[in-house]
Amino acid sequence: MDTLLLVFTLLLSSVLCYLFFFSKKRSGALRLPPGPKGWPILGNLLQLGPKPHHTLHALSKAHGPLFRLRFGFVDVVVASSAAVATEFLKVHDANFSNRPPNSGAEHTTYNYQLRPLASITSQHSTVRTSTSDELVLPPEMTYTTFHHHHTTTLWLLIPGSYPKPWRKHPLAETPPPTPSPAIPAVSARRRCCLVTRLILQDLFTAGTDTSTSTIEWAVAELIRHPKILKQAQVELDSIIGPARLVSESDLPNLPTLQAIIKESLRLHPSAPLSLPRMAAEGCEINGYCIPKQATLLVNIWAIGRDPAIWPDPLEFSPARFLPGGANESVDVKGSDFELIPFGAGRRICAGLSLGLRMVQLMTATLVHAFDWTLPDGQPSEKLDMEEAYGLTLQRAVPLVVRPVPRLLQKAYESIEK
Numbered sequence: 001m002d003t004l005l006l007v008f009t010l011l012l013s014s015v016l017c018y019l020f021f022f023s024k025k026r027s028g029a030l031r032l033p034p035g036p037k038g039w040p041i042l043g044n045l046l047q048l049g050p051k052p053h054h055t056l057h058a059l060s061k062a063h064g065p066l067f068r069l070r071f072g073f074v075d076v077v078v079a080s081s082a083a084v085a086t087e088f089l090k091v092h093d094a095n096f097s098n099r100p101p102n103s104g105a106e107h108t109t110y111n112y113q114l115r116p117l118a119s120i121t122s123q124h125s126t127v128r129t130s131t132s133d134e135l136v137l138p139p140e141m142t143y144t145t146f147h148h149h150h151t152t153t154l155w156l157l158i159p160g161s162y163p164k165p166w167r168k169h170p171l172a173e174t175p176p177p178t179p180s181p182a183i184p185a186v187s188a189r190r191r192c193c194l195v196t197r198l199i200l201q202d203l204f205t206a207g208t209d210t211s212t213s214t215i216e217w218a219v220a221e222l223i224r225h226p227k228i229l230k231q232a233q234v235e236l237d238s239i240i241g242p243a244r245l246v247s248e249s250d251l252p253n254l255p256t257l258q259a260i261i262k263e264s265l266r267l268h269p270s271a272p273l274s275l276p277r278m279a280a281e282g283c284e285i286n287g288y289c290i291p292k293q294a295t296l297l298v299n300i301w302a303i304g305r306d307p308a309i310w311p312d313p314l315e316f317s318p319a320r321f322l323p324g325g326a327n328e329s330v331d332v333k334g335s336d337f338e339l340i341p342f343g344a345g346r347r348i349c350a351g352l353s354l355g356l357r358m359v360q361l362m363t364a365t366l367v368h369a370f371d372w373t374l375p376d377g378q379p380s381e382k383l384d385m386e387e388a389y390g391l392t393l394q395r396a397v398p399l400v401v402r403p404v405p406r407l408l409q410k411a412y413e414s415i416e417k
């Protein structure tokens with residue numbers, strides 16, 4: 001009887017031990033990030049609202065800086081703090097270097113030929129590296145960048161250099177005879193038209209709205225803050241004077257202007273949710289299981305307003321980036337995760353250097369060459385700063401301003417030459 005009891009006890013404890021460890025393992029494997037309940041089939045899609053970055057920011061307050069949604073059948077994880085963004089875009093960067101598939105990119109860009117939306121391949125990274133090198137450019141920047149971008153896009157289009165090229169396009173039937181990473185290989189007239197179109201699509205999609213909206217927000221903030229505008233003009237006058245316009249070589253000598261652009265990108269990042277990434281494999285982040293093929297959204301907009309990092313986060317205060325300021329050492333180039341308007345990691349904006357310089361140069365020129373007033377004597381503090389939502393962060397009400405020239409006549413004459 002004693003033996004029977006012993007055997008029974010041993011059996012029971014083995015079963016309990018097995019159940020305990022098994023259930024622990026299972027619950028560990030299933031520990032997904034927390035998140036709001038969604039609708040059957042649609043998941044959380046209907047909850048996003050007209051300004052998803054605002055909605056996701058509000059959700060992060062309820063569910064934490066790493067939370068999960070479902071868009072239909074797709075798992076979506078949202079990173080809303082610098083620490084969580086570092087985990088995804090630095091520690092696990094390789095795992096999140098692909099973009100999720102989407103039918104828009106497939107059908108409107110000849111099967112993912114538009115780089116910002118394409119998945120990464122070894123060719124992609126080679127091409128990207130060479131492009132990035134060439135994007136860090138001295139004076140003749142714009143032309144050179146366009147030229148290299150042109151070359152790069154041609155490489156992407158040459159059969160064999162990219163996955164399933166031309167598959168969705170009638171030109172697929174007439175590939176060039178010698179696949180080679182060189183421009184002469186692309187000779188057909190029609191192909192050139194398509195190439196030109198893709199170059200423009202690539203450049204315009206990624207580089208146009210992003211840059212113009214940043215400039216528009218920066219000028220709007222300066223109009224709302226006349227003291228900071230004056231400070232920038234004093235700096236510009238002392239370095240450039242009244243007889244010529246700003247040139248690119250002046251930019252390193254304009255710390256206030258640089259701080260103004262950083263502050264504008266912090267409050268008004270032109271891609272508030274960055275561009276989506278996708279988990280190549282399942283992985284564990286912050287103790288949560290991130291499922292394979294989950295889409296990652298990084299709420300750059302929310303990170304830029306995190307009160308734990310930014311004192312008075314809603315204030316437009318470029319001084320925070322100036323010597324002695326609270327965020328003096330923070331830069332926008334992808335290594336300081338509290339300020340990542342250009343993203344970070346392998347898929348960081350390929351036009352970072354060009355985009356930043358363009359925005360700085362354009363804003364500096366506008367601020368230096370003109371005084372700005374609002375039409376009909378509107379008070380500047382009443383300027384509407386409401387956001388509209390699109391792929392980029394645009395103003396709900398476009399900026400309408402009256403420029404008043406403030407330099408010597410000969411400075412403006414140089415534009416006409």
Ligand code: HEM
Nearest residue numbers: 116206207210211271275342343344347348349350351355
């Ligand atoms: C103020 C200006 C700009 C901002 C704020 C900006 C922001 C961004 C962001 C947030 C991403 C996604 C990065 C990531 O996934 O981590 C991106 C990607 C990209 N940007 Fe920009 N961008 C700007 C200007 C430009 C310009 C001027 C160009 C080219 C002429 C450009 C080309 C690209 C490309 C090609 C990608 C995709 C990179 C890839 O997927 O590998 N961008 N940009």
